[in-house]
Structures are given as C-alpha cells and as structure tokens.
Amino acid sequence: MTRTRSVLGGSILLTAILLVTSACAGATPPPPEASGVPEPTPSAPSPSTTVEPTEGPTAAPTCDTIIASQIVADFESVGWTFQAEPFRVGEKALEDGIQCVWGDFTTATDHVQIYGWAPISDQEADDAQDRLVDAGWRIEDTPEGVIVTESAETTFAPDADGYGLTYLFGDGWVKYADTKQGLLLIVWPSA
Secondary structure (H helix, E strand, C coil): CHHHHHHHHHHHHHHHHHHHHHHHHCCCCCCCCCCCCCCCCCCCCCCCCCCCCCCCCCCCCCCCCCECHHHHHHHHHCCCEEEEEEEEECCEEEEEEEEEEEECCCCCCCCEEEEEEEECCHHHHHHHHHHHHHCCCEEEEECCEEEEECCCCCCCCCCCCCCCCEEEECCCEEEEECCCHHHHHECCCCC
C-alpha cells in the first residue's frame, strides 16, 4: 500500500507542477468571436527623430503667469485687472514677449504697475542696450544681469533706490518693470 501512495503522491505532485507551469507560462486566450470587424493589432511606436526641449517654459508667458500668483491674487482682491501689450524696448517689439499694465481701469489713474518678459537673442540684447543708452538711459552690470534704467532726470515714480522704468537683460531673456524693485516680482519662466 505504501507503493500505491507513493505513485499516487507522485502523480498529484506532477499534476500540480504541470498546472503551475502552464499558469505561469500563460494560457492561450480563446479565439475572438468573428464579428466581421478586425481586431486591432498592437504595434510598437516608431522611434521619434524629433528632439523635445528639456528646458524653458512649457507655455507662453501671460500677464497672470509672469508674476507670482500671490501678487496676482492681491491685485485681483482690490479689483485690479491687466492690459496686455507686445513687449517693447523703445520702438522695437520683441516676438513672443508680453508687457502687462496692472491697475484699476474703471477710473482714470496713473496708479499702475508694469511688468514684462520676453526671450531675446544676444545680438538683440546688445542692440537694445545701445539704443537705450543712446536715448539717455543708464546701464550697469549686476550679478543678475545687465540693468538699463531711465535717466534720473526723467524718472516719474522712482523706487526707494531711485530707479524708474528698468530693464534687466539675462541669458536669453529680458525683464521690464516700472521700477528696479518691481523686477523682483517677475518669476517667469516658471520652474
């Protein structure tokens, strides 16, 4: 009787191994029912030769994205809105840039805030700085980039340090604000 148990035990073990092996290997699915509509066949995506940019903003700058969201919320809480314009350095408009004037446009006032951002090439930046300096603006090098600000004689509403309308030229971009301190509020491109 021990021999029968041994054969029976071996058969059960062999059957269990075969079941586990076939389950691990995956069962063949039943054939699809013929409905007249061909089943889609999976295919591997073809390799792409297009290189996607890995740096820089993913969207175009807007008046409510070039400055911090808390500043936008503060402006909106007092009823301010914005007017968007092309970004300009003097008479030259820079493509893909934006200049924003924030204020209460329901009443006539000169109490506004100005912020702008644009991409700029090295050659465009050099030309823009030269034009501004030729028009009487002051230029200075800073760790953040090149600052170009309007002349102290023509500044209408300077900040605490005496700066009025000011451009900051960085690596491939330029910022603009109604004061040098205002440049700190421009956070574009976003992280």
